[in-house]
Amino acid sequence: MTNKTIQLEGMTCPTCVMKIEKLLKKTKGVQESEVLYNSGRVKVSFDENTVSVDDISAAIEQLGYRVVSVK
Amino acid sequence: MFKLSKKQIVWITGILALIALILNKVVYRDLEAYATVSIGIMILGTIIAGYNIFKTAFVGLRYGVIGIDLLVSIAAIGAVIIGEYWEAQAVTFLFTFGDYLESLTLEKTRDSIRSLMDLAPDIARIRRNGEELEISPDEVIYGDLVIIKPGEKIAVDGDVIEGSAYVNQAAITGESMPVSRDPGEEVFSGTIVESGYLVVKAEKVGEDTTFARILHMVEEAQDKKASSQKFLEKFAAWYTPAIILLSIVVGLISRDIRLALTLLVVSCPGALVISTPISYVAAIGNGAKNGVLVKGGEIMEKLGRVKAIAFDKTGTLTEGKPGVSRVKTFDMDENEFLRIAAIGESYSEHPLGSAIIREAEERVGKITETPAEAHMLIGHGLAFTYEGIEYFIGNRKLLDDQNIDYSSHEEYLNAEEELGQTAVIMASEDKVNGIISIADTIRPEANQLVADLHAQNVKHIVMLTGDNRRAAQAVADELGLDGHYSELLPEDKVSALTELSAEYGEVAMVGDGINDAPALASADLGIAIGAAGADVAMETADVVLMSNDIGRLSYAMGLSRATANNVKQNVIFAIIVVLVLLLGVLVQSVNMSLGMLVHEGSVLLVILNAMRLLNYGRKDKRQKPEAVKVG
Numbered sequence: 001m002t003n004k005t006i007q008l009e010g011m012t013c014p015t016c017v018m019k020i021e022k023l024l025k026k027t028k029g030v031q032e033s034e035v036l037y038n039s040g041r042v043k044v045s046f047d048e049n050t051v052s053v054d055d056i057s058a059a060i061e062q063l064g065y066r067v068v069s070v071k
Numbered sequence: 072m073f074k075l076s077k078k079q080i081v082w083i084t085g086i087l088a089l090i091a092l093i094l095n096k097v098v099y100r101d102l103e104a105y106a107t108v109s110i111g112i113m114i115l116g117t118i119i120a121g122y123n124i125f126k127t128a129f130v131g132l133r134y135g136v137i138g139i140d141l142l143v144s145i146a147a148i149g150a151v152i153i154g155e156y157w158e159a160q161a162v163t164f165l166f167t168f169g170d171y172l173e174s175l176t177l178e179k180t181r182d183s184i185r186s187l188m189d190l191a192p193d194i195a196r197i198r199r200n201g202e203e204l205e206i207s208p209d210e211v212i213y214g215d216l217v218i219i220k221p222g223e224k225i226a227v228d229g230d231v232i233e234g235s236a237y238v239n240q241a242a243i244t245g246e247s248m249p250v251s252r253d254p255g256e257e258v259f260s261g262t263i264v265e266s267g268y269l270v271v272k273a274e275k276v277g278e279d280t281t282f283a284r285i286l287h288m289v290e291e292a293q294d295k296k297a298s299s300q301k302f303l304e305k306f307a308a309w310y311t312p313a314i315i316l317l318s319i320v321v322g323l324i325s326r327d328i329r330l331a332l333t334l335l336v337v338s339c340p341g342a343l344v345i346s347t348p349i350s351y352v353a354a355i356g357n358g359a360k361n362g363v364l365v366k367g368g369e370i371m372e373k374l375g376r377v378k379a380i381a382f383d384k385t386g387t388l389t390e391g392k393p394g395v396s397r398v399k400t401f402d403m404d405e406n407e408f409l410r411i412a413a414i415g416e417s418y419s420e421h422p423l424g425s426a427i428i429r430e431a432e433e434r435v436g437k438i439t440e441t442p443a444e445a446h447m448l449i450g451h452g453l454a455f456t457y458e459g460i461e462y463f464i465g466n467r468k469l470l471d472d473q474n475i476d477y478s479s480h481e482e483y484l485n486a487e488e489e490l491g492q493t494a495v496i497m498a499s500e501d502k503v504n505g506i507i508s509i510a511d512t513i514r515p516e517a518n519q520l521v522a523d524l525h526a527q528n529v530k531h532i533v534m535l536t537g538d539n540r541r542a543a544q545a546v547a548d549e550l551g552l553d554g555h556y557s558e559l560l561p562e563d564k565v566s567a568l569t570e571l572s573a574e575y576g577e578v579a580m581v582g583d584g585i586n587d588a589p590a591l592a593s594a595d596l597g598i599a600i601g602a603a604g605a606d607v608a609m610e611t612a613d614v615v616l617m618s619n620d621i622g623r624l625s626y627a628m629g630l631s632r633a634t635a636n637n638v639k640q641n642v643i644f645a646i647i648v649v650l651v652l653l654l655g656v657l658v659q660s661v662n663m664s665l666g667m668l669v670h671e672g673s674v675l676l677v678i679l680n681a682m683r684l685l686n687y688g689r690k691d692k693r694q695k696p697e698a699v700k701v702g
Contacts, residue, residue, distance in 0.1 A: 010077070012173045013341055015138035015307060019127075022134035036294040038352045040181050064127045 001031060004053050006042040009066040019063055027051060027059060077171045080119060084164045087116035091160055113156035120163035121147050137312050139339045145315070146663060149332045161664030162336060169671025176678045180353050180685065187286060187359055190242040190261050195226035198270070208260070208277065215273045219264045228259050228275035228282075236267030243281060244618035245362025284609065285617070288366065289359045293352050295367035299638075300347045307344045314338040329663075330656065337652035337666035342673040346641030349677065353684035354634040361688070363627045364615040372638070373596055374614060375631030379575035380529055381568060383582035383590070384536035384546060385511060387600060387621065391583075393422055394512035395430035396492060399483065400505035406434050408505045412497050413438045415455040415464050418445040423495060426509050448472075452495075462504075464497040477503050491542035510542070513549060516622035521550045523625040527632075531575050535564045535590070564590040581624065583608070598624065626688050633687050641677045648673040 011017070017035045020042060024033035029050025034043045044056060057067045075083070094109040121144065128140040143166050150159035195208045198216040208226035211217065216232070219225050225238070237249040242261035249265045252258055258271055261282035277283065296304075314335060322331030351368030358365045365371045382388050400408045413431035416424035417438060432438055445455035451472065452465015463473055467484070470477050475498045477484075483506065487494045492508035524532055534555040536543050543557035556567045564580075564587070572578040572595060580587070580594030583601055591597030592611050599612035601619040609615050616623050652669055655661030661669075 009178055010174045012170055012177060013139055013344065015131075015136060015311070015344075017304070018308065019131050019134060019136045019138065022136055023130075026134065038181075038293045038296075038348045039290060040177070041290075041294075063130055064123055 001045050002048045002053070003043070003045045004056075004070055006044065006053075006057060006060065006070050007068040008040050008042060008060065009068050011037060011040045011065060016063075016065070020060060020065070023059060023063060024056070027056065030056065075119075077167070077174070080123070081168050081171045084116050084120040084160075084167060087112055087119070088160055088164045091116060091157065095157055110156050113160040114151065116160040117147055117151060117156070117163050120160070120167045124163060124166060137315065139311065139341060142311065142314065142335045142339055143667075146332045146335045149328060150663060153328050153332075155329065155663070158663040162667045165664065165667040165671055169667075169674060172675055173671075173678060176675065176682065177349070180349060180356070180678065180682055187242075187289065187356075190224075191282065191286070192224040192226035192260060194224075196220075196223075197273075211273050211276045213273055213276060215276075217271045217273055219269045219271065221264055221266050221268065223264055225258050225260055225262050225264065225269070225271060226276075227271060227273040228257070228280045229271040229273045230254075231256050231258060231269050232272050233270035234268045236269045237265045238269075239263045239265050240618075241362075243285065243362070244620075245360060245623075246618050246620060281609075284606070285359070285364060288364055288609070288615075289355060292364070292366045292368075293355050295369070297347060297351065297368040297372070300351075300368065303344050303347060310338075330659070333656050333661065333663045333666055334653075336663050337656055337661065337670060338649065339670055341670065342645035342648060342677045343642065345674060346645050346677050346681075347638050349681040350634055350637045350641060350684060353681045354630055354637070354687070357685055357687050358627065358630055361623065361626065362617040362620075363623055363630070364609075364617065365627070365631070366613050366615075368634075370596065370613045371631050372635045373577065373631075374579070375628060375635050377577050377579045377596060377628075378529060379531040379533070379571050379578045380524060381564075381571060381578060381580050381590075381594070382532070382534050382552075383564075383580075383587050384534050384538060384543065386583040387581055387587075388517045388534060388546060388550065389511040389513050391511065393426040393493070393509050395426055395507055396510050396512055397487070397508040398430075398505060399508075401503060403504050405505075406431075408497070409507075410435050410438065411457055411462065412464055412495075412505075412507065414440050414457055415442055415445065415453060415462055415497075417441055418455060419447060419453055423493065423509050427495065427507060430507075460499050462497060462499045464495060466494075466496065470496060470498060470503075473498070475501055475503065480506065489541060489545075491539075491545035510545070513546060514619075514621055516620060517550055520622050520625055521552060523622075524628065525551075527625065527628050529628070531571070533571070535559055535567055535580075537561075561587075561589055565593045568594050579614075581621075600624075630684075630687050634684060637681060637684055641680055644680075645673060645677060 017037045020035045021033060024030050024044060029047045030044055031047065032045045053070055057070060061067055091109060091113045124140045125144050128144040131138050131141060143162060147159045147163050192208050194205055195211050196203060196205050196218045197211060198218055211227055217227050231252050231254050233254060235253045238252045238258055239249045240259065240262045241247045243259045252269065259282060260280035318331040318334045321334055322328055351371060354371050355365055385391050398405050398409060409431040413428045416427050428438060442455035442457050445453060447453050448469060451469035454461065454463050463469055477496065480503055484494050487508045492510045495507045495509060497504045521532055531553045534543065534547055534552055536557055537559050538557060540557045543555045547555040559567060568578055568580055568590060577595040579596040579598055580590050581598040581600060582591055588607055588611055591599060597612040598614040599608035600616040600621055614627060648669065652661060652666055
């Protein structure tokens with residue numbers, strides 16, 4: 001299981017949180033996720049054999065947010 | 072389809088909107104031929120600005136989330152269908168523009184923590200097997216020798232083993248005045264060597280350093296949702312679909328699609344939902360920069376509400392080490408008296424002796440002379456010879472033994488002891504030269520703090536201590552406290568707190584976090600001071616003052632109240648805006664574009680208002696605790 005924190009830009013409304021959370025819930029390989037509105041970050045833990053952090057970032061970007069950094 | 076940045080979209084659609092506005096309001100009236108061109112431009116503007124809104128609304132729907140973008144999409148498409156092209160263009164442009172400005176200002180607020188992260192060290196110079204290497208701080212291991220030169224950042228927590236330097240610890244304590252660090256003293260990762268050089272033995276590295284833990288805690292604190300925030304988010308989740316339903320109902324009843332669409336636009340709950348978290352983020356960021364770590368928005372608000380504060384004595388209100396509090400001499404200059412006493416004491420290693428030497432050195436400079444002859448009289452003091460005169464320095468027993476008469480000073484000695492002082496007497500040639508009163512000295516900023524807290528309307532300030540009643544009374548009187556509890560065991564402190572909170576409601580406990588951990592944990596609000604490096608204190612306390620400067624408590628109190636006010640202003644403002652807009656729609660004086668303009672404007676205002684907290688207490692916070700400003 002890999003843990004990453006993704007810093008986003010453009011998370012303006014708190015409904016963004018729900019959107020990203022539900023997206024991640026439906027993403028295969030993502031075990032757990034937490035979207036933090038206040039700091040604009042997403043914490044995910046996922047199975048690297050099923051999904052990569054780049055896939056996850058790309059899926060989030062598709063929702064209209066910019067991924068600033070991943071660590 | 073479009074690979075345009077938000078900024079480009081704002082510019083393009085802004086220009087299109089301007090052209091459409093001119094064509095509509097100025098030219099169109101005269102030249103019918105422009106109608107097609109004008110409509111074309113308006114539709115183009117709607118599509119460019121709306122593309123991303125439609126897309127996110129659609130993606131959101133796929134995941135079962137109904138957000139504000141869906142409301143805007145329905146309104147824009149609806150407006151095009153009923154031929155209100157201008158409204159469609161204006162609404163999508165204003166929404167995009169507002170969203171762009173919001174993300175700019177929001178990132179600025181969120182940056183308050185990212186600017187902290189920038190203080191993290193990125194390189195460490197270490198010495199392994201006699202060789203100097205530059206490596207990443209993450210690769211340093213426990214026990215490595217880290218070398219830091221002027222202008223460089225310390226990359227580990229550890230003890231100085233070589234060299235001496237002035238270190239700027241602002242990253243940890245918020246204190247920009249550099250402190251001197253010599254062998255045996257502790258330094259922290261993230262702090263900067265301003266002058267001198269140090270060799271530090273790494274004790275904590277990477278994620279374990281105090282700096283990394285502070286960062287982590289600030290992040291956690293900013294993301295901790297206050298109950299009001301949870302409520303607002305839940306509210307938003309139900310509110311948006313409810314508004315869609317309401318609009319459909321209104322549309323069906325009134326048969327006025329325009330009214331229904333306008334209702335959709337103005338009811339977006341943006342400002343309300345954003346109002347609380349954004350103020351907290353700004354306030355916590357401000358605190359962290361000033362060496363005050365507040366663990367979450369809820370605590371940020373709670374701190375300002377506290378009506379009673381209990382302080383630990385030793386190490387919190389006092390320095391925790393003995394210092395000279397008074398000197399009385401008889402036929403001798405005070406400084407000369409202290410200088411001679413210090414020369415004698417340079418022979419002893421007694422803590423009272425070091426207090427005398429510190430005081431003398433502060434007054435007359437470094438003491439380098441040593442007594443010609445000296446010997447300890449254990450339990451009594453010491454005898455020494457300086458410039459041919461024999462001196463005795465110590466307690467009453469010493470003078471009794473030497474048959475020196477001090478009966479005329481008995482009254483003064485008793486009075487000093489009544490004040491919790493330890494009296495040290497020096498005598499020569501059969502007569503008393505002077506008396507030095509020594510006690511655990513009160514922190515210089517403690518007096519001001521108590522006055523400030525009283526001014527900030529904290530009703531009851533007390534002290535809890537394990538010390539005897541006399542010493543406690545003396546400190547409580549000096550500081551003007553409202554009460555004190557003395558001779559307490561650690562568990563007694565907990566019951567004293569229970570007693571206080573029964574009488575005054577929420578009570579805050581302030582302590583150094585080492586021997587006060589149970590009290591800090593059991594208080595409604597635990598505040599640890601000087602906690603840099605003290606892991607347990609940092610973990611258990613709700614509020615952490617990184618430095619020893621206890622005066623910061625008053626600043627934290629002010630920040631807390633400013634935050635509570637800020638949140639209140641934002642919430643009330645957001646509710647009023649929604650109500651006024653709704654009313655405006657019902658009396659048909661607000662159309663879709665005006666509604667969107669006001670709505671986006673209100674969200675921006677809320678963010679800008681919260682951003683004021685980033686600057687709270689920036690000027691002159693030491694002299695002027697902002698008690699007055701709050702209210």
